Amino acid sequence: MQLRKIFPVIIVLISLSLIGTIYVQYNWLLTMEAEKQHEFKSRLVKSMGDVANSLMEQKSALPTLKSFRNKPGLSWPSEQFRMELMKPPTIAQKFTEFEVQEKLQKSFTQEGLKDIKFEFAITANVNLMHYELKSPNFLNLWQDTVNNLQLVYYFQPESGSDLENLVPEEVMMVVVPNVKKLVLKQMRGMIIGAIFFTIVIILAFYVTVAALIRQKKMSEIKNDFINNMTHEFKTPLATISLAVDALRNDKVLQDRQKMDYFSGIIKEENKRMNKHVETILQAAVMDRQELQLAKRPLHVHELLSEMIDDYELRFQEKNGHAELQLNARRDLVEADPVHFRNLFSNLIDNAVKYSEDNLQLKITTHSTNKNLVVRLEDNGIGMSKETVRRIFEKFYRAHTGNIHNVKGFGLGLSYVKTIVDAHHGKIKVDSTLGRGSVFTLEFPLLKNTGVDPELA
Numbered sequence: 505m506q507l508r509k510i511f512p513v514i515i516v517l518i519s520l521s522l523i524g525t526i527y528v529q530y531n532w533l534l535t536m537e538a539e540k541q542h543e544f545k546s547r548l549v550k551s552m553g554d555v556a557n558s559l560m561e562q563k564s565a566l567p568t569l570k571s572f573r574n575k576p577g578l579s580w581p582s583e584q585f586r587m588e589l590m591k592p593p594t595i596a597q598k599f600t601e602f603e604v605q606e607k608l609q610k611s612f613t614q615e616g617l618k619d620i621k622f623e624f625a626i627t628a629n630v631n632l633m634h635y636e637l638k639s640p641n642f643l644n645l646w647q648d649t650v651n652n653l654q655l656v657y658y659f660q661p662e663s664g665s666d667l668e669n670l671v672p673e674e675v676m677m678v679v680v681p682n683v684k685k686l687v688l689k690q691m692r693g694m695i696i697g698a699i700f701f702t703i704v705i706i707l708a709f710y711v712t713v714a715a716l717i718r719q720k721k722m723s724e725i726k727n728d729f730i731n732n733m734t735h736e737f738k739t740p741l742a743t744i745s746l747a748v749d750a751l752r753n754d755k756v757l758q759d760r761q762k763m764d765y766f767s768g769i770i771k772e773e774n775k776r777m778n779k780h781v782e783t784i785l786q787a788a789v790m791d792r793q794e795l796q797l798a799k800r801p802l803h804v805h806e807l808l809s810e811m812i813d814d815y816e817l818r819f820q821e822k823n824g825h826a827e828l829q830l831n832a833r834r835d836l837v838e839a840d841p842v843h844f845r846n847l848f849s850n851l852i853d854n855a856v857k858y859s860e861d862n863l864q865l866k867i868t869t870h871s872t873n874k875n876l877v878v879r880l881e882d883n884g885i886g887m888s889k890e891t892v893r894r895i896f897e898k899f900y901r902a903h904t905g906n907i908h909n910v911k912g913f914g915l916g917l918s919y920v921k922t923i924v925d926a927h928h929g930k931i932k933v934d935s936t937l938g939r940g941s942v943f944t945l946e947f948p949l950l951k952n953t954g955v956d957p958e959l960a
Contacts (some may be wrong), residue, residue: 511720515713522709529698536694540687544617545653551611552657552678558607559595560659594628595659595674596636604637608678621681628674636674645679653683740773747773797840797926801950804835804844804876808867811848818856824863832871836950839927847923850916851880851943858941859884871949880943887935895933896921 595604605624612620623645625638635642645652659674680686688695747766756762812826819826855865859882866881887895896917924931928948935941 511716514716518709518713522706525705526702529702533691533695533698536691537684537687540691541683544683544687544690545655547615547617548612548653548655548678548680549657551608551615551617552655552676554611554614555604555607556657556659556676559599559604594636595626596628599637601637601639605639620686622678623681624676624678626674626676642677642679645681646677648681651682651684653680655679737777740777743773744770797843799838799840799927802837802839802841802844804837804878804947805830805832805869807841807845808848808869808878811845811852812867815852815856819863819865822856822859822863823861824856824859824865826865826867829866829868832869832876834871834949835869835876837876837927837947838950839947840923843923844927847920848878848880850920854916855880855882855884855941874949875946876949878945878947880945881940882942883940886937886939886941887933888937892933892935896931 604626608622608624612618612622623639623642625635625642625646627635646654655678657676657678659676747769750756750766751763756766808828808830812828815826852865856863862883864883866879868879868881870877921931924945924947930946932944933941934944
């Protein structure tokens, strides 16, 4: 009861912890992405500054006559020519597009930004509309302000130098496409790690919740088992006690027939208790995986015929009938006689218990090239899909509707499944509620050196 109360609280707490952990991880990745973008931008700006300082060194050199030959409107000697000759050249006059791009690429590589794609432009116009130098795809990338990173660096001579008022203001612009993709690529290791450990946490929570569910289920099964066991032992003990009291009666002592009757009751109830004890011991042995089989060649047809004869009185109590159709040409298997008998005994016993009057049990066999197939079909109360799915679980007992006289520990079919598996066989259940059930068992036939009668 205590576990039942605290279980929802544990589930809620674990769910909140999981949601909180995922939320924190997500926000941490967003923060890390922003920091990486800032670091990426800082590296780019530093690289552009290094390139700008390198390019500005050309300002100290005066232009050559060759750079003015093709300029229109200039004649020598003249005042205008002298002014142009004294004015330092622009970067576009000093460097080519390839040289500037090479300097930028080299500087980016030194800052750990190897192989990044970028476009650039240099202009001496303040309104940034006239480009002296520009890479081929610069204008297309510069227009996309959402996905691309845009950086602007102003070339300025040192304060107080002779070039301060002579040099036109030049600007270097660099655009890096898909900067978010580049940053996420750099964070790939951290993202994979975060996803991996988040999955580990989810799996840990799943295992914890699954273990709690199993524990809750086992606790309920244990309580049901204790209640069933108490009832199963209390009833025969009470019957034995009443029979013993009756035997002490003087009138009973003088009547041999009554003494035999009450003695028979005590014997039958004692057998019933022994059977329950044996069932519990078998379950304990299977739990410890100590099941040991003494296998030997066994004819299944003979076994089934004997068992049907043993259950004849039980069938009569249900106004029922058992039909055997032993069609298998080969029925020799290697099996433990005791456990194999118990296996079919449990199945037949269930057919009797979970049925009303006019029970019809049909047992058929046939053989394939390698296997013996045994089919048990009854017209009992049947089972729901949920019951069929859980029928082989230990301690599980199906709801029997109006059948109130069904007793047991829920170990019979679990034992059946264990014995079938131990004999390398298979078992299948088909059932319809209110119409009956069909159990189909398949066991490997014992190999022999003779001629297969089916192939003869």
